[in-house]
Amino acid sequence: MSGRKPKPPRLHLRERDGRSSIWVVLDRGREVSTGCSEEDARGAEDRFKEYLAGKHVSTVGTRDFTQLSVADVLTFYASAKRPSEGAAEKTIRRYNEMVAFTETLNEWWGAKFVSDIRGETCRHYVDWRTSQPLRRAKSAAALKKRVSTATARRELEVLRAAVNLYHAEFTLPSVPKITLPEKSVPRDRWLTRSEVAVLLWACLGWRRDASTGRWSKIQTEGIRKQTRTRRAHISRFILLGLYTGTRHEAIERLQWHANVDGGWIEIERGLIYRRGTGERETKKRRPPARIPHRLLPHLERWLQIDLANQTADGKPIRHVIHTSTGEGLSTPIRTGWEGIRSDAGLGDDVVPHVLRHTCVTWQLQAGVLPWEVAGAVGMTVEQIENGYGHHSPDYQKASASAFSRGGKA
Template identity: 40%
Template sequence: MACAAALDYYLAAKQSRDEDTSPLEGRIAFLTLFWGDKPLSAIDGETCREYAESRIHQAAARRELEDLRAAVYMFCKEKRLNFRPYFDLPDKPVARERWLTRQEAAELLRAALRLRRSRPKTYECLPRFILIGLYTGTRHAAILDLNWNRGPAGGWPDLDAGVLYRRGERVRETTKRRPPMRLPRRLIAHLKRWRRIDSGKGPVIHAKGGEPIGLMRKSFDAARVEAKLGEEVTPHIMRHTRATWLMQRRVPIWDAAGSLGMTVKQMETTYGHHHPDFQQAAADAY
């Protein structure tokens, strides 16, 4: 039995649950190039290491091998195959500590506004994307899925209730949680203005003609370069920035974690040291 069969089965299972499989399809494409014709019995520590060496980024190799492992285990379970190969994955990447200062965030937003003025068709909604990211800490894909109206696929802002719903009614919750959050008052003002501009319909982040946008990486990268920020500044840094700023402002950790869709443990472990009172009692004990 070829690995391609397990990957196809896994992808079909995900699609049958109405999950967004676009990122998974991209990863499976890389996996298929290496593993597609190989039998399941070829999976072992050595071939996993060979695959990791064939990929430039070890973090990507690890994520793809995790997909392959999940696919093989599901396939073997469903087909009642008494087979459970060993997977040797690259080490987990070190957690990123980078976040934006207030000045850097302002420079990034100003750069996005300059780009929009110079090329409105290309950068129409780039400032919106950055403001939503900084004010909510919502992940890249979830921001692009937002619509002005309630629907099955993407989230929507309820401006009357002041709540952002980050996933559609038919979208299942995953480990990358998308819980509702209370909208900041300053962002509500922006959202109301943008809704008037868009006549209250369509995606919140869109191209000049109103079409949905697949990714904002190139546009965001253009703003990053314009703002003279380093390559480590990616769209995901806005989530780190939101979490860090909440801790710096002494927001209760339960509220901060709930707003971002994290567990309290994740929030405390990753961002707790940014709180002004971090270990203060211990530091001043004697």
């Protein structure tokens, strides 16, 4: 016997004399037709998944990583991390995001064994993922975009966590190393005051031509009014992010009163609490902060508007950022943001997180001390100095003036 390990089941396009090609499943010398033509690759993938599900025998519990299926490791991980009944909305949302990652990982890794995990296969996975279009893309321009390396890295981190959890439970003889792609260079993108202005104008139902700088109303007056209503929550989002530097996920969960799932705003004391009473502190720090004076009148006005209205089912409006029906956001603000960014004539580098960069940059440019900025936005002084220090008017000032003191070089 050669001792060669048999190949896992796989799809193969079988050419046929005088007839069109057809997708088949090859499995240890056996050939099973999917009934799908060459053009129906998606249907062939579905038949392949059904075939695997029909013949699959769970390998969970084995310590032999040459026989341990990656698909079973991911399933074990998803089952172990399932939230308990009554878990916080944030916990459920993060779990669903993780499950989506495992489903994507399964598309490429599912038919492989844990022993197949090595640097080469990890790099091939990154190449495969970054060649795929964005699944949430809707516009023609967005359809041309591809999955980022950062997304592929995040998915491989989930794979690493799944393997480590399995090892902690069943003790593998050795744990394969998941090779991650390098982290992308942090953005040094921040908004000018004129760019913030055009974003807010777009929230009001105006569109700017990036080439001429001219503004026009979005279609008819009726549509413009509807657009303003739909985008009112994004103008709140922009001002909160700009003046407080709060991360966009935390802004989306802000409420008017104390709660366990997210932060809240206490206008009477002039404070914003970024973390719910039932949430633990993480590496992404969310300390309380003083509400800036320019933001306070906006918050007072928004509160009066929300107190005078109700949700669609007659309940009080709880969330600071909410839909036109008064309900909290069920999905991230990303889609609405992209529409406003397009109408404002700004580039793809203007993402929601740029508001946090802008908040820090503007404070440093105004001469605020790094330790005060760090405390206000929830960063360390080292992060401020290393990532934003060059925006301070005093940046390397002493060093630059050292040669003007009459000393000899």
